[in-house]
Amino acid sequence: MRPLLPATLLLSTLAAAPALANKVFVSNERGNSVSVLDSDTWEVIAEFPAGNRPRGIVVSPDGSALYVCASDDDTVRVFDTETYEELRTLPSGPDPELFVMHPSGNPLFIANEDDNLVTVVDVQSRQILAEIPVGVEPEGMAISPDARFIVNTSETTNMAHFIDTTDYKIVHNILVDQRPRYAEFSPDGRKLYVSAEIGGTVSVIDMTGPAPVLADTIRFDVPGVLSEWLQPVGMRVTRDNAHLFVALGPANRVARIDPATDAVTDYLMVGQRVWQLALTPDEKFLITTNGNSNDVTIIDVDRMQPIKSVQVGEQPWGVAVAPD
């Protein structure tokens, strides 16, 4: 028996190789559902109801739970990533739109657009741990890789607020351009990117000094596209810090930026009104939600080109990929 064991192991490893496919969850804002795609075949394998106006979406670090901001239900719904059954709901404060999860999987930091608050919720005890007053219309949420800061962007105040995770107090505010929608740290935590939808820019904030400092502003220019439609929204940075991707909303393009120089190197055509982005765990593929064409575009990161678009539910908004 004994010599067989390694062979069995080997076999199972081999068998597992093609099965490294990940589930991709897409929240459909108008369809009130979540579409599930297989990252190997890029086919839709399920669609399930997710409450009213699902937007922000995130998978727990262990891959077991899917958290969805059901904006019109004023709640966060938690689903089993295998059965798609609703496990529980979490108090979220009114009109939750975007949230970010602590790298440990708990707590959840939620932006409440209607109440000028960031709500901190313990996902186990389902208790609200803190409510932090921020600027008008809080939206984007990010957490620094060392989990020291949460960053919230407020759309009418036009600021990034830096909240200390130990006492939930605002310790810094940085002015950015009009209507900041999304915030994303570089993997090394040295930079914070904030996209400004109406301003049409991405602010690059240097995090290496004693206080965050606005270091650079990335602008976009696509021949034949009115500058008004270049509206940066969702962003992702690859772990190796080689690429920053920025969704440009009604410009129907994703920009690729070289994080070393902050220079835009590529504009990739995707579906209409591209909103949020997610990378597969191996970072070979970038998935974009296209709200007005009801599809997602798959971009091959190595070839730096879109390879496929897949119809999902009505008005896809957010996207999250289950870990390996």
Next chain:
Amino acid sequence: MPAFFKPVALAAAVLMAFAAHARALEIRIAVLRADAPSVSGLPISRLDLPPPDLGFAGAQLGYEDNQTTGAFLGQTYLLTTRTVAPQDAAASLQALIADGYDKVVALAPHDSLLALSDAAGDAALLLNALAPDDDLRSGACRANILHVAPSRAMRADGLIQYLIWKQWRRVVLISGSHPEDRALADSYRAALAKFQARIVSELEFEDTGGARRTDTGFAQVQRQIPQFTQKLRDHDVIVAADEADVFAAYLPYRTWQPRPVTGSAGLRPVTFHPAHEAWGATQFQTRFEDLTGRRVREEDYQVWLALRVIGEAVTRTGSADPEALRRYALSDAFSVGGFKGQKLTFRPWNGQLRQPILLSDGHLTVSVSPQPGFLHQRSPLDTLGLDRPESRCTAFEPN
């Protein structure tokens, strides 16, 4: 104290410590409403009765939005509001300036606004949140007035672009007999010529006075309007120019031929309305309704936007000086968000805020102009209203 004040107060408390190292700045803004007696008395529909806090409610929300930002920057906003008779407007402005209120949002008709401009001189910056007159953006423009309210031409162009998009090119223009109706009709004629639609007939509805409402008024109207519109040549659509609110609301469903009504009734070009939800406007609506207990009116939105223009300029310049704010607002660096899906900026040649125009049927946003396909070398927004070559304004930067 209502609940909505709490976040502001809390934020202010939390941020005391950080405010300390920022430069303390006080920003005094006044809203001056010079109510002219209505031409026609009461509105046709009681739904349009003006609330007592018309415009001021928008000011309160703009103040709170500005103050939330100010709390993070060590800036304190002060807001005061005044309602005066048109002939007292200038004296009231001088008193406000003496109290340090040198950024003044005006809800004042044409002549009062010009009187305010004379009284302000270099001592204050005026933001026009009401007067739609095109000459204020052209030959009669003033360097100390920025126009947040759109002109009649901007609204007219916004509507007519949609009619062209719909291929409703044969137009009947029905205008009222008051001077502002005639000015509005002129704007529609210009827009129809500019976008190549055709006026097949024109009618004037003469205001003969009399009580606006009687208990059985509908019975007469039902007979009068078909007769009034009976002789019209074949047309696709009616455009009504009735700024005085005398007749347009009676047109829909009552015309001789079944045709859509637009302009002052039916499909109306507006700056904002309470059903508008796109581009984050829902948050504005809920903030406004929580604060005031009523739905937003155009005047409220325009005053809110005027306060946000000031707030944005203060935030970016760190100054409360009216001339510094004016210079920044007119520069390429300035932009402000207004829940219209794109940045709003000023035309440097006449101080007019560029803005999309919503087309509302009173129940929903039907469309937003500029319409697709109407192009401009600078900005599609400059297809609405007086473009640089058309404006005879010389008070601003050299053209």
